[in-house]
Amino acid sequence: MPETQNLMLFRKWDLDGIEIKDPGLKTAISLRKMITPYTYGRSALKRFNKADVNIVERLANKLMHFGKKYAKNTGRMTGKKARILNTIKASLEIIHLKTGKNPIEVLVRAVEHSAPNEDTTRIVYGGTVYHVSVDVAPLRRVDLALRFIADGVKEATFSNPKAIEEYLAEHLILASENDPNAPSVKKKNELERIAQASR
Secondary structure, three states: OOOOOOOOEOOOEOOOOOOOOOHHHOOOOEOOOOOOOOOOOOOOOOOOHHHHOEHHHHHHHHHOOEOOHHHOEOOOOOOOHHHHHHHHHHHHHHHHHHHOOOHHHHHHHHHHHHOOOEEEEEEEEOOEEEEEEEEOOHHHHHHHHHHHHHHHHHHHHOOOOOOHHHHHHHHHHHHHOOOOOOHHHHHHHHHHHHHHHOO
16 A cells, blocks of 8 residues: 655645644644644544644634624634634745744744643632632643634734734734734733732
8 A cells, every 4th residue: 555645734734843842732732644624523522632633723613713802602603614724724824924934833832832831720718719820731721822812813803904814824923932912922921920929
């Protein structure tokens, strides 16, 4: 049987040479080879199975909720995955044109820099509520990073003539450079600051 040729994402981007620098996220970020990042929800009902879903598809799933602040899940974008994948594809092209780097690597760096290490949880003890700082699990770190990226892009593009592809590309480039002005990095720093205060 002949060897499968090197599968490239969207027939363009190679996932081979991308290194995940954050040791905590090595198991949580999947760079599984595929042409179209679409698994048809095979991982939906199995616990921890989303760790095997390609990071680009997970970003697409997060972007499918659309709206501002409290109207995020109005159903406007629900199920329009092909449309979101085209949006991501176009923004990857823009990232490549602007930086000259592999855009998937830029996405991985953005996720690494937007993933919080600490969070707070509520503990009720004798009728009193305490907020205690806790470490965040790797899968949740990736989830939060993707949510922060998606929310930042959604709020920036809501009622705005500028294309979502351009905002997504700009946001990912800023976050990959760990720029404190990137909305997702800002949210991560804010979350960690609150957690440090309640140690």
